[in-house]
Amino acid sequence: MQPRNMSMSGVVDLAAVKAAQEAKAKAEQARAEAARQGGGGGAVSPASLVIDVDEAGFERDVLQRSTEVPVVIDFWAEWCEPCKQLSPVLERLAVEYGGRFVLAKIDVDANQMLMQQFGIQGIPAVFAVVAGQALPLFQGAAAEAQIRGTLDQLVQVAEERFGLTGLVVDQDAEPGAEPEEHEIPAGPYDALLEAAVQALDAGDFGGAVQAYQNVLSDDPGNTEAKLGLAQAELLRRVQGADAGKVREEAAENPKDVRAQIAAADLDLVGGHVEDAFGRLIDTVQRTAGDDRDAVRVRLLELFEVVGADDPRVIAARRALARALF
Numbered sequence: 001m002q003p004r005n006m007s008m009s010g011v012v013d014l015a016a017v018k019a020a021q022e023a024k025a026k027a028e029q030a031r032a033e034a035a036r037q038g039g040g041g042g043a044v045s046p047a048s049l050v051i052d053v054d055e056a057g058f059e060r061d062v063l064q065r066s067t068e069v070p071v072v073i074d075f076w077a078e079w080c081e082p083c084k085q086l087s088p089v090l091e092r093l094a095v096e097y098g099g100r101f102v103l104a105k106i107d108v109d110a111n112q113m114l115m116q117q118f119g120i121q122g123i124p125a126v127f128a129v130v131a132g133q134a135l136p137l138f139q140g141a142a143a144e145a146q147i148r149g150t151l152d153q154l155v156q157v158a159e160e161r162f163g164l165t166g167l168v169v170d171q172d173a174e175p176g177a178e179p180e181e182h183e184i185p186a187g188p189y190d191a192l193l194e195a196a197v198q199a200l201d202a203g204d205f206g207g208a209v210q211a212y213q214n215v216l217s218d219d220p221g222n223t224e225a226k227l228g229l230a231q232a233e234l235l236r237r238v239q240g241a242d243a244g245k246v247r248e249e250a251a252e253n254p255k256d257v258r259a260q261i262a263a264a265d266l267d268l269v270g271g272h273v274e275d276a277f278g279r280l281i282d283t284v285q286r287t288a289g290d291d292r293d294a295v296r297v298r299l300l301e302l303f304e305v306v307g308a309d310d311p312r313v314i315a316a317r318r319a320l321a322r323a324l325f
Contacts, residue, residue, distance in 0.1 A: 079109075080123050131158075
């Protein structure tokens with residue numbers, strides 16, 4: 001297969017202004033937090049710049065990560081001879097570029113749905129995802145000079161348009177070492193989590209939200225607090241809502257994003273998980289720009305409420321990827 005250049009000129013039009021501003025703000029917050037913790041808290045090892053990704057981890061490892069750093073996707077297969085020429089070059093450049101992008105390797109034989117979602121007709125094929133937006137880079141075993149030129153454009157657009165300056169790399173890390181994990185001193189989380197549960201039981205959803213946020217401000221990775229916060233925010237949103245009116249407005253206005261989001265919240269609270277997911281995925285397919293981004297963000301929030309390992313979430317993530325790409 002001959003290399004086929006993919007123009008980067010349309011990249012800036014692939015995301016709404018709001019999405020760009022949010023991605024830029026998030027990147028700035030991450031840099032500020034790293035500086036507050038001593039400047040190296042976010043450092044990663046060179047080995048972590050090249051990752052294997054499958055369908056189950058695509059949302060986390062590609063879409064979510066792309067709000068922090070551009071993710072270049074290498075679609076490959078063991079039987080593909082051109083892939084064996086291209087992949088080592090991409091892996092070497094990922095390390096050489098020092099965190100300006102992350103390389104995600106996807107085996108198409110094991111992840112055929114992702115291959116279909118990206119509309120890939122042949123491999124190797126290389127895409128990028130920036131701030132949740134996918135774009136083709138090139139196809140075939142391209143020359144290194146061409147690859148470098150494309151990557152240079154990618155990192156420039158990511159920085160200028162989205163404020164994504166990349167990851168901090170710990171060059172002293174041993175080859176193959178995992179990213180350094182900085183210990184966070186244990187705090188009185190049990191008391192705070194108990195306070196949040198009591199607030200939920202009392203119907204004080206705002207108080208529960210604040211209690212969970214207090215835990216996450218010190219321990220951002222606290223799984224219980226993340227789940228509790230998602231649930232508390234959902235309950236706060238539907239508190240006092242007229243269910244009949246919300247559903248009537250959604251039925252009468254299928255293109256009204258706010259109406260569909262409000263109805264999806266009620267669906268989930270009522271235990272109609274698949275209905276909630278299906279409603280929002282259908283809305284994603286009917287919308288674009290800021291509206292589509294708002295629906296996508298709410299859907300990801302509802303995924304948090306149900307849990308990443310739930311089969312309904314896994315199925316909905318795949319459907320969302322099809323709707324987006």
